[in-house]
Amino acid sequence: MFGYMGKILRVNLTENRITEERLEENIARAFLGGRGLGAKILFDELAPGIDPLSPENKLVVAAGVVTGIPFAGNCRYVIMGKSPLTNIWGETNASGFFGPELRFAGFDAIVFEGKAERPVYLWVHNGEAQLRDASHLWGKVTGETEELIKRELQDDRIRIASIGPGGENLVRYACVLSDFHHANGRTGMGAVMGAKNLKAIAVRGTLKIPLADRDRIAELCKQASKEVWEGAYKDLLHKYGSDGDLDDLHATGRLPTKNFQKCTFEQYENITGETMAETILVRRDPCFACPIACNQVVAAQEPYVVDPAYGGPEYESAAALGSTCMNGDLVAVAKANELCNKYSLDTISTGVTIAFAMECYEKGLLTKADTDGIELTWGNHQAIIQLVEKIAKREGIGDLLAEGVKRAAEKIGRGAEAFAIHIKGQEVPMHEPRGKKGVGLAYATSNRGACHLQAEHDDFFEDPSWLFPEIGLDKTIDRLDMGRDKARMVKILGDFKALYDSLSVCMYASWPEGGVRVQTIKDIVAAATGWDVTLAELMTVGERAFNLCRAFNVREGVSRKDDVLPARLMEPLPEGLYQGQAIPKEQFEQMLDYYYEFRGWDKETGIPTEEKLEELGLGYVTAKLKTSRQSK
Amino acid sequence: MKLTVGFYCGLARRLSKETEAEVEVHEGATLRDVCAALAKKFPAFLGQLIVPGTHDLVEPHFFNVNGSRAANLDVTVQEGDRILLMAITAGG
Ligand code: SF4
Numbered sequence: 001m002f003g004y005m006g007k008i009l010r011v012n013l014t015e016n017r018i019t020e021e022r023l024e025e026n027i028a029r030a031f032l033g034g035r036g037l038g039a040k041i042l043f044d045e046l047a048p049g050i051d052p053l054s055p056e057n058k059l060v061v062a063a064g065v066v067t068g069i070p071f072a073g074n075c076r077y078v079i080m081g082k083s084p085l086t087n088i089w090g091e092t093n094a095s096g097f098f099g100p101e102l103r104f105a106g107f108d109a110i111v112f113e114g115k116a117e118r119p120v121y122l123w124v125h126n127g128e129a130q131l132r133d134a135s136h137l138w139g140k141v142t143g144e145t146e147e148l149i150k151r152e153l154q155d156d157r158i159r160i161a162s163i164g165p166g167g168e169n170l171v172r173y174a175c176v177l178s179d180f181h182h183a184n185g186r187t188g189m190g191a192v193m194g195a196k197n198l199k200a201i202a203v204r205g206t207l208k209i210p211l212a213d214r215d216r217i218a219e220l221c222k223q224a225s226k227e228v229w230e231g232a233y234k235d236l237l238h239k240y241g242s243d244g245d246l247d248d249l250h251a252t253g254r255l256p257t258k259n260f261q262k263c264t265f266e267q268y269e270n271i272t273g274e275t276m277a278e279t280i281l282v283r284r285d286p287c288f289a290c291p292i293a294c295n296q297v298v299a300a301q302e303p304y305v306v307d308p309a310y311g312g313p314e315y316e317s318a319a320a321l322g323s324t325c326m327n328g329d330l331v332a333v334a335k336a337n338e339l340c341n342k343y344s345l346d347t348i349s350t351g352v353t354i355a356f357a358m359e360c361y362e363k364g365l366l367t368k369a370d371t372d373g374i375e376l377t378w379g380n381h382q383a384i385i386q387l388v389e390k391i392a393k394r395e396g397i398g399d400l401l402a403e404g405v406k407r408a409a410e411k412i413g414r415g416a417e418a419f420a421i422h423i424k425g426q427e428v429p430m431h432e433p434r435g436k437k438g439v440g441l442a443y444a445t446s447n448r449g450a451c452h453l454q455a456e457h458d459d460f461f462e463d464p465s466w467l468f469p470e471i472g473l474d475k476t477i478d479r480l481d482m483g484r485d486k487a488r489m490v491k492i493l494g495d496f497k498a499l500y501d502s503l504s505v506c507m508y509a510s511w512p513e514g515g516v517r518v519q520t521i522k523d524i525v526a527a528a529t530g531w532d533v534t535l536a537e538l539m540t541v542g543e544r545a546f547n548l549c550r551a552f553n554v555r556e557g558v559s560r561k562d563d564v565l566p567a568r569l570m571e572p573l574p575e576g577l578y579q580g581q582a583i584p585k586e587q588f589e590q591m592l593d594y595y596y597e598f599r600g601w602d603k604e605t606g607i608p609t610e611e612k613l614e615e616l617g618l619g620y621v622t623a624k625l626k627t628s629r630q631s632k
Numbered sequence: 633m634k635l636t637v638g639f640y641c642g643l644a645r646r647l648s649k650e651t652e653a654e655v656e657v658h659e660g661a662t663l664r665d666v667c668a669a670l671a672k673k674f675p676a677f678l679g680q681l682i683v684p685g686t687h688d689l690v691e692p693h694f695f696n697v698n699g700s701r702a703a704n705l706d707v708t709v710q711e712g713d714r715i716l717l718m719a720i721t722a723g724g
Contacts, residue, residue, distance in 0.1 A: 244642075247641075274646060460720055462720075
């Protein structure tokens with residue numbers, strides 16, 4: 001088979017046993033890799049109802065079919081398992097260099113199962129793999145872990161994905177870091193690694209990806225390099241990173257502020273990408289084969305020492321650790337971001353959880369007696385830094401906040417639930433759905449709980465030049481629209497994003513945010529594999545992956561009742577350009593009806609119908625769903 | 633006629649240090665004329681926000697007039713129109 005290394009590594013941590021499996025061509029073609037492949041493995045192999053932090057959970061690390069082929073944005077890889085934050089489908093991807101190196105080391109994916117008796121790390125090198133003792137690494141932060149492994153294996157070019165104390169201490173939103181600052185951020189996959197005593201995965205290889213048509217790939221990569229310079233955002237992204245958007249979101253009144261009580265932030269100018277570039281930026285780092293180089297690297301001495309090795313805040317981190325907590329101190333934002341990367345904590349969930357705690361403090365539900373004496377007032381950046389440390393170590397109040405806002409609110413009670421801004425248990429990211437309503441629908445129906453990356457945002461599709469009739473995006477729609485066409489758009493974009501996550505390409509480098517055309521990516525897939533793929537076939541792969549993840553969640557009890565937004569995000573916006581804009585319940589439910597209709601899901605239950613699953617080649621899933629419902 | 637343009641994108645606010653601006657344009661003016669007037673008032677717009685010569689808007693900026701996205705810069709405007717200068721913000 002071309003386009004793939006053709007092998008999946010299976011690592012049984014309980015038995016210290018490593019085996020290899022062939023990646024069958026029919027599976028590769030139906031699921032491509034990344035999200036799709038992970039969904040197939042985990043749906044088939046995990047029993048419903050298991051504890052995500054138990055040895056029964058599995059962790060899949062998967063690259064995509066284009067990962068490692070040298071064109072911009074081809075570097076991503078995905079980590080998946082059942083999420084300890086949401087108890088449903090968990091998934092998180094990252095850019096950088098780890099994904100390509102995993103393939104050069106000989107594998108398309110790794111499946112971890114069981115739990116190691118003591119801390120271990122996996123070392124994969126040119127088709128060989130071994131588990132090595134990591135007792136001496138336990139307790140170390142991510143950067144130190146990487147340095148020690150590289151020294152031990154005497155190779156500086158090794159790529160390492162690891163956890164710090166946050167993952168070890170089972171913080172429910174612990175993430176996984178590679179190269180100190182590329183984060184597989186969301187859904188707590190770092191905690192799953194911690195629960196398995198798996199400290200790190202180290203990969204290094206010089207193997208070549210077998211390609212069906214090398215000459216054509218070379219041509220297409222050249223074409224992609226040309227296209228990437230045509231992307232509307234490449235300059236902004238390079239100069240300011242994704243934080244270049246923060247000022248626009250403030251200007252339009254869509255910047256989550258004060259735990260989503262506000263949508264503009266008086267001190268916004270302090271934390272923009274532009275200010276970062278003028279003050280603490282030291283350089284911009286690329287990912288594998290990507291000339292955009294959008295990773296902003298920062299350093300500072302005062303009021304906090306910020307280590308540039310850990311990169312710098314992108315938009316989500318700047319808003320979550322900044323405006324959401326009313327923190328207008330850029331160096332403090334950068335320090336909190338550095339600590340999250342060191343300890344392996346998701347910056348979004350960390351920021352939103354701290355903002356939740358601040359609101360509880362403001363409303364008297366938490367007092368100094370609960371916060372270990374910390375004055376948890378809005379914008380108190382010393383408090384934010386202290387809390388990040390405490391959460392990672394599960395010290396004092398940190399132990400409560402390490403559970404995420406949903407569980408913390410349940411424990412605090414007395415109405416704290418109203419301030420817990422989450423969907424399906426995951427903290428809401430930094431996009432205000434009342435000012436781009438498709439985002440609201442995508443949030444509510446996302447398979448991994450609140451997620452801003454399930455569908456490209458509404459702004460693009462007001463402009464005819466961004467339409468893409470080949471995949472059904474054939475009408476401009478206003479960002480505030482909540483009608484049938486909007487539901488259809490979100491459905492199509494959801495499948496499209498599931499495709500990108502299965503190919504494992506970076507959304508910043510490819511259409512619509514980046515310049516690389518979808519047609520070019522399709523041609524690269526065809527030239528790499530030798531398959532005669534069409535855009536329609538690729539979109540079906542996306543839809544298949546989306547539905548399989550939904551089926552995973554249905555088996556865990558998810559249904560229409562769970563496709564909701566937090567009450568606060570449905571109320572009229574209090575200020576800004578879209579002041580008064582709300583997501584009225586009735587209109588939202590109507591939009592959900594339309595969405596289910598386009599998805600081919602039952603309107604009452606939100607469960608994929610037998611016909612839809614059959615159409616997607618997932619007929620066997622229906623039987624599994626029925627069995628799990630009968631056994632409840 | 634006098635028109636007020638609201639700046640609902642970060643770049644316009646940063647370059648002008650204003651959140652809106654009043655410009656004077658002739659009757660029957662188009663949004664391109666508005667761009668030219670803005671560039672005259674805020675020379676810093678030229679290059680970063682407005683293309684010198686053609687007075688096109690630099691991607692991903694656009695105008696919203698009376699609540700809807702303007703299809704292009706040839707759209708004519710009149711006194712009393714609510715004109716917003718905006719940018720498409722990405723979802724990352
Ligand atoms: S666009 Fe940025 S994040 Fe994406 S691959 Fe390129 S450098 Fe990495």
